[in-house]
Amino acid sequence: MNRKKALITLLVTLAIAWGSIGAMLLAxxxxxxxxxxxxxxxVVLVGPEGTDTDTLDTAVEIMRRRIxxxxxxxxxxxxxxxxxxxxxxxPGVDDRERALQAVGTTGELSFRPVLGLVPQSPALxxxxxxxxxNLDPVTGLSHPDDVNAAIAYLPSEDGFSVYVVGPAFLxxxxxxxxxxxxxxxxxxxxxxxxxxxxxxxxEGGEKFRLATGELASYPVGSPQxxxxxxxxxxxxxxxxxxxxVSPDEGLDPNQVVITIGSSEEPQAESEDLAAIxxxxxxxxxxxxxxxxxxxxxxxxxxxxAGLIAGLIGLALVTxxxxxxxxxxxxxxxxxxxxxxxxxxxxxxxxxxxQGTTLTLAGVTGIIVSIGITLDSYIVxxxxxxxxxxxxxxxxxxxxxxxxxxxxxxLKGDTVTFLAAILLYLLAxxxxxxxxxxLGIATLVDVFVSYFYTRPGTxxxxxxxxxxGGWFTIRGAMGRSSRSATPTEPVEVSS
Amino acid sequence: MSVLTRMYRxxxxxDFVGAARKTLIVSAGLIVxxxxxxxxxxxxxxxxxxxxxxxxxxxxxxxxxxxxxxxxGDIGQAGAxxxxxxxxxxxxxxxxxxxxxxxxxxxxxASVGGTxxxxxxxxxxxxxxxxxVTRAAIQALVVFLFIVALFITWRFxxxxxxxxxxxxxxxxxxxxxxxxxxxxxVTPATVIALLTILGYSLYDTVVVFDKVDENVExxxxxxxxxxxxxxxxxxxxxxxxxxxxxSLIPVGSLLLVGSFAFGAHTLREFALALFIxxxxxxxxxxxxxxxLLAFWKEREEDWVVARKRAMRRRGGDASLxxxxxxxxxxxxxxxxxxxxxxxxxxxxxxxxxxxxxx
Numbered sequence: 001m002n003r004k005k006a007l008i009t010l011l012v013t014l015a016i017a018w019g020s021i022g023a024m025l026l027a028x029x030x031x032x033x034x035x036x037x038x039x040x041x042x043v044v045l046v047g048p049e050g051t052d053t054d055t056l057d058t059a060v061e062i063m064r065r066r067i068x069x070x071x072x073x074x075x076x077x078x079x080x081x082x083x084x085x086x087x088x089x090x091p092g093v094d095d096r097e098r099a100l101q102a103v104g105t106t107g108e109l110s111f112r113p114v115l116g117l118v119p120q121s122p123a124l125x126x127x128x129x130x131x132x133x134n135l136d137p138v139t140g141l142s143h144p145d146d147v148n149a150a151i152a153y154l155p156s157e158d159g160f161s162v163y164v165v166g167p168a169f170l171x172x173x174x175x176x177x178x179x180x181x182x183x184x185x186x187x188x189x190x191x192x193x194x195x196x197x198x199x200x201x202x203e204g205g206e207k208f209r210l211a212t213g214e215l216a217s218y219p220v221g222s223p224q225x226x227x228x229x230x231x232x233x234x235x236x237x238x239x240x241x242x243x244x245v246s247p248d249e250g251l252d253p254n255q256v257v258i259t260i261g262s263s264e265e266p267q268a269e270s271e272d273l274a275a276i277x278x279x280x281x282x283x284x285x286x287x288x289x290x291x292x293x294x295x296x297x298x299x300x301x302x303x304x305a306g307l308i309a310g311l312i313g314l315a316l317v318t319x320x321x322x323x324x325x326x327x328x329x330x331x332x333x334x335x336x337x338x339x340x341x342x343x344x345x346x347x348x349x350x351x352x353x354q355g356t357t358l359t360l361a362g363v364t365g366i367i368v369s370i371g372i373t374l375d376s377y378i379v380x381x382x383x384x385x386x387x388x389x390x391x392x393x394x395x396x397x398x399x400x401x402x403x404x405x406x407x408x409x410l411k412g413d414t415v416t417f418l419a420a421i422l423l424y425l426l427a428x429x430x431x432x433x434x435x436x437x438l439g440i441a442t443l444v445d446v447f448v449s450y451f452y453t454r455p456g457t458x459x460x461x462x463x464x465x466x467x468g469g470w471f472t473i474r475g476a477m478g479r480s481s482r483s484a485t486p487t488e489p490v491e492v493s494s
Numbered sequence: 495m496s497v498l499t500r501m502y503r504x505x506x507x508x509d510f511v512g513a514a515r516k517t518l519i520v521s522a523g524l525i526v527x528x529x530x531x532x533x534x535x536x537x538x539x540x541x542x543x544x545x546x547x548x549x550x551x552x553x554x555x556x557x558x559x560x561x562x563x564x565x566x567g568d569i570g571q572a573g574a575x576x577x578x579x580x581x582x583x584x585x586x587x588x589x590x591x592x593x594x595x596x597x598x599x600x601x602x603x604a605s606v607g608g609t610x611x612x613x614x615x616x617x618x619x620x621x622x623x624x625x626x627v628t629r630a631a632i633q634a635l636v637v638f639l640f641i642v643a644l645f646i647t648w649r650f651x652x653x654x655x656x657x658x659x660x661x662x663x664x665x666x667x668x669x670x671x672x673x674x675x676x677x678x679x680v681t682p683a684t685v686i687a688l689l690t691i692l693g694y695s696l697y698d699t700v701v702v703f704d705k706v707d708e709n710v711e712x713x714x715x716x717x718x719x720x721x722x723x724x725x726x727x728x729x730x731x732x733x734x735x736x737x738x739x740x741s742l743i744p745v746g747s748l749l750l751v752g753s754f755a756f757g758a759h760t761l762r763e764f765a766l767a768l769f770i771x772x773x774x775x776x777x778x779x780x781x782x783x784x785x786l787l788a789f790w791k792e793r794e795e796d797w798v799v800a801r802k803r804a805m806r807r808r809g810g811d812a813s814l815x816x817x818x819x820x821x822x823x824x825x826x827x828x829x830x831x832x833x834x835x836x837x838x839x840x841x842x843x844x845x846x847x848x849x850x851x852x
Contacts, residue, residue, distance in 0.1 A: 100593075102506065364686070368744075431631070
């Protein structure tokens, strides 16, 4: 290592660490705070035994849609955890009742006759006409949706058209579910393709037969021959009753398949529809396994406590490190700001791009990681002392100590990183947030050790602060007399 | 020269392995005690594991416990645990409740406390979720231990992996025992703390073993395994102490702040577990993991030979039993591992110059 190389490495590292955090703060980015730190509302919902993953995903989608309708929620975090749990986190929400209502029930599935298909709500194009009462003044759509309404205006899933539908023929309780499968002949236009096979209860099957019979009396190609499959006020799909179905008999519920029209991703689309049918057919609402609401003041108290603890701890550690390691202690504490900048920067980036929030457990993870990163300095400095005590001069000791120290740091960090990854993958709840910050911290620690500590210490060693009085690296070596003046007999020190 | 000065200068020659014969007995005693305690007084698990409801509401109407109980009795929750905190909050804890009963409880809590329904903080956990949290935690732990054991076996050797795991269980059991003894509540935060302790303890042990591994390379033809372990531990002693201190200081301030700030009660439990665990973890990597390794390795054929050779060379008693050589060995513990490399030059130079001065 030479001076130029060390200086460049150090400056680049400092620029990356301090520059990026500075830029983020200037841009107004800050770590996204979790529920427990800013207050809000969290529910864990557990689906019935045997709920499959697709159905859970559909439920998450539907809940997200409903929560967005609530407004005032900053960043709803809804995710599937474990086998059949859905965790809904609503930071900043204080209207308990509405939030619970939004996430607590399954979406209502209904099969309704299509009366017409228009690009815009008739209530907007023809304000004078005879329209239902429950229309949203802005969109002109029925809200809330009533499955028994004589007429309702519901959006298609892509939001580009509006279906005018009649009262429901059958609802979710008439369904057992549905499954997507590839059919050799059942596809669009008689060719092979993906289809969805709905399964009805006995009663539902009978209703379905009557409904399709009724629709079959309309001419082929007419929108009125379509059967709208509606979930939560949105038309998920509107298949047309095939030509040749007798209006007197309708479709046999045990033989019916829904073909997916020309689509770029027929498989995905058929699986989506099957999931909607399964989801709508869920016999009960999701169980509320855990309800947690944190008042905003309690959350900010926790944050304050965590920050105060961190600052006090940092101040005490600084004093200790500087008394013990003199100028090396200063290197460690400046290094801690590099470490902190990179760690917080990573958390901000994750929050910005992944929506990851910083929870109380995450804050404790940061406090714990202070110990981990300081250890890397201590391992290195103690090794320098050791080398120095064997009689090596100061500067070669510093160079010679690094490879061994780095190898130890790497091994230690690997173990901690393994632990963090496993915790993140396997654990649920608050442990995840802790594991995340811990894992990032170990990576940052290795980076800082190699690109900051090594060149930084080298440069200090080659400056007036290297060799000299109390506040130098030599001063931190303890047994300075022995190698400084090798003329002294060794026995003196024992 | 005082012990502290010698420690600062890295000149200590403590016989850790010899001392471990006594400390291991203490450790074993503590483990047995902890296990007994855990049997007699099972861990006080929080609602996160058992399921239950905790409602927190500000006591604006300044009611007392009896008032709260009376109000709870009206909705059939007479069995609830009620607590008034020093900060003017009412804490109500019940068994797991269904959604309707939770709503009922919130309304009652709000009316008793004299606040709005939305100002009530509730934490309700169903028994299934608690079971899942526990299951996930245990699964994570088992996989973690397995992989760590593999890692140590790969980087070092399997005997080190087993010694490290032994130290780990030592830490876990004693920490759990302390929690049982004092009836501290075990929350997910404490579980995190326990896992962190595992990390710390392992990290510490890995640092010691790394040194042992390195020293075996340098010293194996002249010293016994016990001596090498002792030398290694003396070398990493200040690092262990400093690391523990710099880890304990932030955790200690967390404990302090957590004890005063109400909102931070999760922090307090977390910090407590961490504080105890880090202290025990440091102790165990010095007095459990490394000595166990030394006792074990001394029985290997190669090291028995090495011991005989070393003793013969020094004219000592070749039949010395492991760890018996407390005093004489302390002097033979080399001050630094780099015997064949760095110090040879300095050692050779020093006497020569001394002559000159005379």
